[in-house]
Amino acid sequence: MSSRQPRFNDQALIDTTPLPDDIPKVKELGASSAPLLSASYFIGARCKAYNDDYMMCKTEANGRGELDCMKEGRKVTRCAATVIKDLNEHCLEEFRNHWKCLDNQNHQLWNCRSQERRLNSCVFDKLKLEKVIPDTPKGETPVHLRGRQIFSTN
Numbered sequence: 001m002s003s004r005q006p007r008f009n010d011q012a013l014i015d016t017t018p019l020p021d022d023i024p025k026v027k028e029l030g031a032s033s034a035p036l037l038s039a040s041y042f043i044g045a046r047c048k049a050y051n052d053d054y055m056m057c058k059t060e061a062n063g064r065g066e067l068d069c070m071k072e073g074r075k076v077t078r079c080a081a082t083v084i085k086d087l088n089e090h091c092l093e094e095f096r097n098h099w100k101c102l103d104n105q106n107h108q109l110w111n112c113r114s115q116e117r118r119l120n121s122c123v124f125d126k127l128k129l130e131k132v133i134p135d136t137p138k139g140e141t142p143v144h145l146r147g148r149q150i151f152s153t154n
Helices: 033-060 070-090 092-104 109-127
Strands: none
Touching: 033 070, 033 092, 033 109, 070 092, 070 109, 092 109
16 A cells, blocks of 8 residues: 555646637637626627527537537637727726726625726726626616615725
């Protein structure tokens, strides 16, 4: 019996197999979870058609969607990249303040509503994108527009 303890692999695993030529190339976004969360509703607003195509492809692929739907997935990534680029160009301070708040508040949106309001205003004014929470009941004020946040610590 060996006294050696099992070790976890601490090296990054990278698949170097090239993708087929018919799959369009796309650069990764290079954003961590906080900026992606901050931008997520705007990505959803601008990229809805691409995302819907991708999800339909995955649904119709019966479990083979990862490779079969790569083209559609790459379109979603390219569209998301345009949103991140535009946020950095037109609303950098508001975007940075919001995602840094999310990063410091364990990604809890309700603790960053004041920064979010400033970001939403800038994005609407300069990019004409609006945050819409899907399935908000008709006639009810969406949570991010309420004057008082029940769970907020600020």
